[in-house]
Ligand SMILES: Nc1ncnc2c1ncn2[C@@H]1O[C@H](COP(=O)(O)OP(=O)(O)OP(=O)(O)O)[C@@H](O)[C@H]1O
C-alpha cells in the first residue's frame with residue numbers, strides 16, 4: 001500500500017468565486033502507517049480526504065494509489081478503485097436507518113457482487129472485529145453513538161481495503177466514547193491496517209504515529225507524533241495540569257478543615 005501525492009491542487013468554483021482548497025500538497029504514505037491530519041476549519045482536510053478516498057478528483061497534480069494514477073481515471077475506474085482499496089468512515093456515521101447492523105455492513109459486498117452467504121459471513125466477521133457480534137440485528141437507532149460508529153468501521157473494513165480513511169470519526173461522540181473508537185483504530189493498526197484519520201482533538205491525534213498539519217490548503221508540518229512540537233506542548237501542558245490537580249490544596253485539606 002502506498003499513497004503518493006504530488007503538487008495536488010483543488011479549486012472549487014462557486015458561481016464566479018474560486019476557492020483554492022488545496023494549494024500544492026505533497027504527501028507520501030506507506031503501508032501500515034497511522035497518520036492523523038489536523039488543521040483549523042477550512043484548511044482543506046476533508047477536501048484532501050475526499051481525494052484520497054477517490055470520492056473526488058484533484059484540479060491539478062498527481063495522486064497514485066498503489067501505483068495506479070487515480071488522477072487520470074474516469075468516474076467508473078475511480079469508483080472501482082474506491083470499492084477495492086478504500087474504507088471510509090464519516091463523522092455522521094452514514095448508516096441506513098432501516099437496516100440492521102449486519103445489513104449495513106453487507107451493503108458494500110453486494111455492490112462488489114459477493115454471493116449472499118459469503119457476504120453475510122464476512123459482514124459478521126467484520127462486526128466481530130469491532131466488538132459488535134452481539135448487536136448484529138440492531139438497527140442504528142437501537143445502538144449507542146459509539147456502537148453506530150463501530151458499525152460504520154465494520155462496513156469500511158468489510159471489503160478488506162488497503163487503506164482506512166476516517167474524517168472526524170469522533171466528532172459526534174463524547175470524550176469517553178471517542179477514546180474507545182480511537183482505541184479500536186489502534187487495534188486495527190496493530191493488526192496491520194493502514195489508517196488516515198482527520199481530527200480536531202490533540203489527544204485523539206496522539207494515538208496516531210504521525211501528524212500532518214494543514215493550513216490554508218498547504219502542509220504546514222509533518223512529523224512523527226513524538227516529535228511534533230505542538231503535540232509535545234499539548235502533552236507537557238496536560239502533564240502539568242495533572243500534577244497541579246494533585247498539588248492544589250482543597251478547603252478540606254487545609255489545616256483546621258473547611259472554614
Ligand atoms: N463542495 C465545495 N464547493 C465549494 N467550496 C468548498 C467545497 N467544499 C469545501 N469548500 C471550501 O474549501 C475549503 C476547504 O474545505 P474543507 O471542507 O476541506 O475544510 P476542512 O479542513 O475539512 O474544515 P472542517 O474542519 O471545518 O471540516 C473551505 O474554504 C471550504 O469553504
Ligand SMILES: [Mg+2]
Pocket residue numbers: 045046047167
Ligand atoms: Mg472537514
